[in-house]
Amino acid sequence: MTAPKMAPANPHITSQLRQLIYYHLDCNLIRNALFLAGRLHAYEPRSSEAAYLLALCYLRLGQLKAAYDSSRNSGSRGTHLGCSYVFAQACLGLERYVEGISAIDRSRPLWSTRNSWGKHTESRRQHLPDASAVLCLQGKLWQAHCDTNKAIECYAEALKLNPFMWDAFLGLCDLGVNVRMANIFKMTPEMMSLLSSSAQEETPLGILDESPPTNALSQSQVNINAQLPANNDPFSISKNRINGDVRTNAGTLALFERLNSKKNAVASKEEIVRPDNPIFDTPTGPVAGADESTVLGKDVAGRGAATIEPPLAPARKSRTLPGMGMDFSIDAPPKMRSNSTVRSKSRSKEESAEQDSITVSRSSTTSTAGLDLKRTVSGKAPQSTSGNARPEVSEATNDPGAPQRRSERLFNHMKTQSKKFSASTGSIGAKEGRELKKAKATGTKGRSTNAFNVGRVVSGNRKHGDPMDIDGKEQRPLSISATNVTNHKPVVNEKVKEYESVQWLLDLFMKLGSGYFALSHYQCQDALRCFNSITTSQRETPWVLAQIGRAHYEQTNYVEAEKIFTRIKSMAPSRLEDMEIYSTILWHLKHPIDLAYLAHEIVDIDRNSPQAWCTVGNSFSLQRDHDQALKCFIRATQLDPKFAYAFTLQGHEHVANEEYDKALSAYRAAIGAESRHYNAWYGLARVFEKQGKYNFAEQHYRTAASINPTNPVLVTCIGNVLEKTKSHRAALVQYSKACELDPKSPLCRFKKARVLMALHEHQKALVELKVLKDIAPDEANVHFLLGKVYKVLRQKGMAIKHFTMALNLDPKASHYIKEAMEQMEDEDDDEDADM
Incomplete structure (x- = not known):
């Protein structure tokens, strides 16, 4: 009986399982993620992605052999980048270096062009490694395989792609390579391009609908943004607000051409390249299915058309526009994200002065009886003093008492301002731009269903304090936003801040790297100078203090090194790294109590760490129990066969027991673990x-x-x-x-x-001995040599003085000292006999 065929996998089920796996991995619930990865692998047994997630969970749990087996099929052939990367990591832990290197080489087409720097944020992530990470891993494999040249090449390539790849830099330093810090920790062209695009691609979650719309951009910004690569990260948020703004500006330009004839339209096209042009401060919404000429009620291309007399305006109420065009017959659009409009009670002095002057100018040219063409609150036209009824409104009408239609008032006002500016400069000016800015529609804000693409109209003949003016309150935030966008401050400030932050990190890495590089080459004074140049907050950290302590230790300045490591223990009581150095410092200082206490502390933290057993071994060695010390050091090497210092300490104990052959074996094992271990x-x-x-x-x-x-x-x-x-x-x-x-x-x-x-x-020996006497005044050998030098120089008194001091400091050497004094007396007797 044949088994039923497996139904094709449902992509939605696969997607849900993958999301759950990544959720548990991000929450550090590895066993939950492993269980779910098993379900996914069972659902899609032939999927490389499922095998990768399963192997990744095993690797996170430290089960190297299971990770190796799970990723072997796709990883060893290089058909899936994730599988190859996990497979190579497992090979590094299992000491199967050649297999890991081969897997990385076979998957090279998948990672050679990947660069994920700057693409990891709180809202998105890259679950596959990029070229820098893969090269760093390959360098580790080559280094473990004892191919130093290829390891150096991989580390160098990784740092070229990402100067923050600290593991690669440490690998170069540990291999003893001479590197130039300025060529490593610097801004790369790829980083610059990513920084230039990050400020416009990134918007935090939940802010898209609330943030103000991005206003007009300069032509240079449009060109730059058009060249930016598209982001294909599935975890990122893509936004097309910039492109939408560009289209908005194009629509505004078309409207301006029709309003101000062809001559002014040419000038406006020239002005679009100016970043400080205020015309494009407020973007308009797209006009769909409506022509501006029909909206305005006349042919703005110069072909006169009779307009129909408008009815009396009814009492104004808050109304909602359909969003299909800019209807200038309505005074103001509804306020964004609001169900009702709020009337403004005040206008700025500058707008009041402009509008008053406009009203006076229009009154002087169109009215001989001093009539005010302002509409009343009810919407009716004001009555003339001669009792004329409301006249007909048309282009042929010359009656001074005829009230103008809103669209015609706007058009006449724009023509007047355009003529004034053309007389002085011949191009579009700032004042006209400000007036036109008021006539444009507000841009859409996000994807909110309550926001419409509507046009904003400001009456040209309104007076200060007019209760019908409901636009004044909305113009203030828009003018502020327009000013910021005109100067490009939001985009520029974000880019500058990101650039400065990356440069600050590069400078910090430069100082840290310079210090570590100097210490790896045992240039301890240079290392101390570099570490001391770091800011206090960064210097007072366990890692930096440990490097400073090691520098003092290498200079045999054990007292100062002990102070540094004491601070580290108080700052990070559970730290294990470099504690074997601390125990050796206490051994040199002959502090058995402190060393025994340190050993107990570290064993309580992690008894399976090589540092703990090295510390215990040093404690036994200080107590002259070399056999127990040897057992501890052997245990440390069993826990970590690459821990070179434990082999070296083991060799020292064999020398103390005069077991020279065993000592040679231990020292050679240390060199095999680390070739630059000078001890x-x-x-x-x-x-x-x-x-x-x-x-x-x-x-x-x-x-x-x-x-x-x-x-x-x-x-x-x-x-x-x-x-x-x-x-x-x-x-x-x-x-x-x-x-x-x-x-x-x-x-x-x-x-x-x-x-x-x-x-x-x-004489030269006497000079050295005098200096030495000041350094070690209580050393018997120094005084003994001084006595011998003075004896040769025939300064008998000084010779006897120092011989006596040596005898008092070291009575055990009295036989040699007395013999030298007797020889000096015999020589004197022989000289007297000769005379």
């Missing part, structure tokens, strides 16, 4: 030195010094090996270099003085 190279050289293999010891000391050239201890060790091979001149060069690196180091000066004495340069 392991130092350990190898130390073992060879103890075995008397000075040539191997010198070679490994020099390798360690090439990694950390500012460490005076390594340079001193090189000099010590050379001194043992009787190369005193070469040893003197190394000791002198060590003294330059650390002028306050007593060990460097002591060895330098000793080799100077071996070269019979006693």
Whole structure:
């Protein structure tokens, strides 16, 4: 019996399952997301997207093998970017580096052109990686595969695409690459283009209907916006308000051509390229199915047409326009988002002065009896003093008492203003623009059903305080908005703010990166200077303070390093990173109680962390229990086979137990985990030195010094090996270099003085010993050498003085000191006998 065929998948069910999976992933409910991903994979077993979501959930839960198996089919062949990315991440954790690299290479066409920088906000996200993220992962795979050159190439390419890819920068620094900060943390052309478009593509959710409409744009802005790439992100909000405004301006221009004849229309076309042109401050709604000539009641193209006498105006009421055209026979449109209109009680002084002058001018040309052509409140025309009845309204009418129709008053007023301006400048001016701005319709606001595309009309002969003026109150916010859009302040300010914020972040990354780069090359003073230049709020963070503490530790300034790590523990009590360094600092300072307390704290936080077992091992080592310390360090390496410092500490304990072969194995394992771990190279050289293999010891000391050239201890060790091979001149060069690196180091000066004495340069040795006496006044060996130098220089009194001080400071060395004093007395007796 054959199984029934599976019905085709319902896309709506698939969409709902995907939404639920992403919801639970975003809420960090990974197990819920895994359960839903299992349902989706069962519903679409052949879907690569379903396999990707299932593998992603396994990866988030840390189940690397399950993620590897789930994404293997599509990921290893490179047919789905998400599967390949998860598959490569699983391969990195499972140490199957070649498989991960191959999967990324096969999926290269899917990610090579992707760039998601600046596309992640609170309202949208990109669930697939871009080229920068994939290259960073590929760099990690190459680095783990021990192919340094290819790892460097991948990290560099990732940083070129996204300078905020911090993991790639850390990878370059850990590999010891010399990089130039200015070439990494800088604004890329892609970032600039995204910033220029982000201000107009982004609008927060829920604000689209409430925000004021975007008003007119300059021609340059229109051209720039036309070249911006379309956003295909399914989680983003697309808006066409800018394009709508451009069409609105075109409609306004067409209306203006008809109102002001062809000559003025040409001037208006020229004016559209001016960003400060006030004509396009207030956008009008589109006129659908209606012609402006029929709306105005006459042919505005110059062909005279008799108009029908309008009836007496009834008492005005609030009315709603149909939105199909600009009906100038109605005084004012309804207010946006309001069911009733509010009458304005005041007008600005400037509008009152303009309208008064217009009324006086019209009265002087059309009326000989001083008649006021203002309509009454009831809508009737005012009666003349001669008792004339209301006359007919037509273009041929010359009766001074005839009231003008609203459309004709508007037209005559616009012609008058156009002639006035043409006489002075010959083009459209600001005053005319302000008047026409009042006649334009308000733009649509969002997609609200209560908002109509209507026209705004302001009567040319209204007086200040006219109760019929219901437009004054609405004009104030529109004029403010128009001023802002004329100057392009909203768009420009947003772009400037975004540019400044990105530049501030790049400057911060520059300082942090410079400090970390200097520290990775063990230029500790430069690192401290870079970290101290950061603002206090950024510097007083656990990560930055840890880098500062490490810089002091590398300079053997253990006291200051302890203060820094104490602040870190009080600031972040549960921090585990760099705690192995803190435990080593306490070991050098011989603070067993503090070290034991730190070990208990870290074990309570996470007993399965390598840092915890390194701290416990250091505590046992300080108590001279080397066997227990070895067990702890071995446990740390079992928890993290890439933790190089644990192998190094393990080697130190083997050296303390004189188990040199085991120590060599431990140090070599540390170098295998991290090739630039100079402590392991130092350990190898130390073992060879103890075995008397000075040539191997010198070679490994020099390798360690090439990694950390500012460490005076390594340079001193090189000099010590050379001194043992009787190369005193070469040893003197190394000791002198060590003294330059650390002028306050007593060990460097002591060895330098000793080799100077071996070269019979006693005066120079005396200078070094005097400086050393001030640095370490209670050191018996210093006084003993001073006594020997004074003895050679035949300053018997000073020699006896320092021999006596050395005897008091170190009674155990009395045999050697007394022998030197006796030799000095014998030499004096021999000299007296010769005389």
